[in-house]
Amino acid sequence: MAQETEKQAPSTRPAAPARALLPSILPAAAVGVLASLTFVGVSSAAEQLQRVLWGPLPKALGVGPYSVLWMFVMLVATGAAVGLVVWKVPGHAGPDPATTGLNAPVLPLYVLPGLVLAAGLMLAGGPSLGPENPIIAVNVGLVAWLGTRFLPRRPGALWPVLAEAATIGALFGTPVAAALVISEALAGKPMPGLLWDNLFAPLTAGAFGAITTTLVAHPTFDLGLPPLGHPNGRDVLAALVIAPVAALLGMCAVRAFPYVHAAFQRLRHPMLMLPAGGVVLGALAAVGGHLTLFKGLSEVGVLAANPDGWSAGQFATMTVVKLAALLVAASCGFRGGRIFPAVFIGTALGLCAHALVPAVHPSLGVATGVLGILLAITRQGWVSLFTAAVLVASPAIIALLCIASLPAWLLVTGRPQMQLRADGTSIR
Known part of the structure; x- marks a missing residue:
């Protein structure tokens, strides 16, 4: 009977003591700020270029900014410019984007400038893609390089997780999105300790990424649509x-x-x-x-x-x-x-x-x-x-x-x- 009770008793994972989590706060916060500034910097540069390409430039040429002719010219020219980057810049702007998702591989440092340039040109030129995948990949590569260089005693697998959480927090302006993505990625994987212990550092990175973006860029996702009343x-x-x-x-x-x-x-x-x-x-x-x-x-x-x-x-x-x-x-x-x-x-x-x-x-x-x-x-x-x-x-x-x-x-x-x-x- 005692053996059956022991078999049926739920297994528990020991919680990590606070002293084990405290050392992760500063590195995670630094990663959050860095990831946010990278995202805001690339997005702001792309927006400035977009204003020129779709405003003063076509007007100076006597063409409507959103005329069929200019849209066609700009999209083909953007394809040629990004193609040149992929062809000639060291690292070829990373792997084929069709093979990558939000969970980015750790790219060598020399690949990142070409990826940033290709993403910025794409954002300014008009193709229907967002900044999330390349910005996450850039931050993962940059943070992994900095982390292993300046804090070599930390586990190498920690840095990509922090960079991904920080970038998602920066992209959406809230750490909740980062926590949800990371918790979904951790589902089914063996984890030491409690879930919130494992989310502590990524959530910190996401929070600092989100607050930095909020302070610098003031993003909002609320579309201002009329609120839904009591559902029927x-x-x-x-x-x-x-x-x-x-x-x-x-x-x-x-x-x-x-x-x-x-x-x-x-x-x-x-x-x-x-x-x-x-x-x-x-x-x-x-x-x-x-x-x-x-x-x-x-x-x-x-x-x-x-x-x-x-x-x-x-x-x-x-x-x-x-x-x-x-x-x-x-x-x-x-x-x-x-x-x-x-x-x-x-x-x-x-x-x-x-x-x-x-x-x-x-x-x-x-x-x-x-x-x-x-x-x-x-x-x-x-x-x-x-x-x-x-x-x-x-x-x-x-x-x-x-x-x-x-x-x-x-x-x-x-x-x-x-x-x-x-x-x-x-x-x-």
Whole structure:
């Protein structure tokens, strides 16, 4: 009987004493500040270049900044510029971006300048990708080099985790996103001690990354949409329809990803692949308009500021064009992430649902559309829920998002992801 009781007793993990956690605060805080300043610096430089390329320059040439001609010229020129960096700069701007995700490998230091340059040119030039993947990779490589050089007694595996958490905190302006991503990454892995002990240093890095970005750049994800009141049965039904539809739409791009990537790879040279991608992106911009350019965060604000300003057909066109632009940009070699353009896609889809059925609250449409598309594109459940929730800043919507995530997750789990192996096959 005593043996049975001993077998049934739950196993416990000893908590780490405070003296074991205190030494991690200063390194984690330093990593958070460094990661944030890297992100803000690259983003600010890209924004300044974007203002020149899409403002004074075309006006000086007598061309409309968002005319079809200028959009086409800029996207092809951006492809050529990034292709030149990938071809000639040492390190070739890192590995094929189609094979990388948020969990970046530790790149050698000499690769990082080319990756920063390629990402900055992409952000300024208009392709539909965000800064998250290259900025995380740059910070991981830089922090790993600095950490092993100046604090060699610390475990080498600690630095990439701190850099990733710090950058995610900086990107989203809150450490909650970093904690959710890290906890999801730790799930299923053997860990010494309690979960919060293992999250202590990454959460510190994420908090300092977030507060540094907040103090320096004042970011916000709240779209200012009207708040959702007390949910009713129609809201539940709308959430259960929009999120799975968005997930299915995202899975169309995921399924096509290896084939589009293989088509560009047949060109074999970055000075062919990237300009060719620019040509396709220019054609898509001619159809979807200038709001389908760039990473999409500012453009999402434009849509949300006037949710009734476009017809359902126009919202649908922007949704499909932006999804195709994301697929092409991620396939042809542009260095960038997929979260920010996916937010635009989900927002446009949600507002399309609102335009089709006015009873669908715009906040609900946007949040569930973003949730579904992010689940398909990123396969990160916590990030998808968190991003969808902070966009509308309405506490009443959280329960609806949790319910809507269930059928959407069933549609995407176990299926190919939007990330490829080295041989070009999809990761599952």
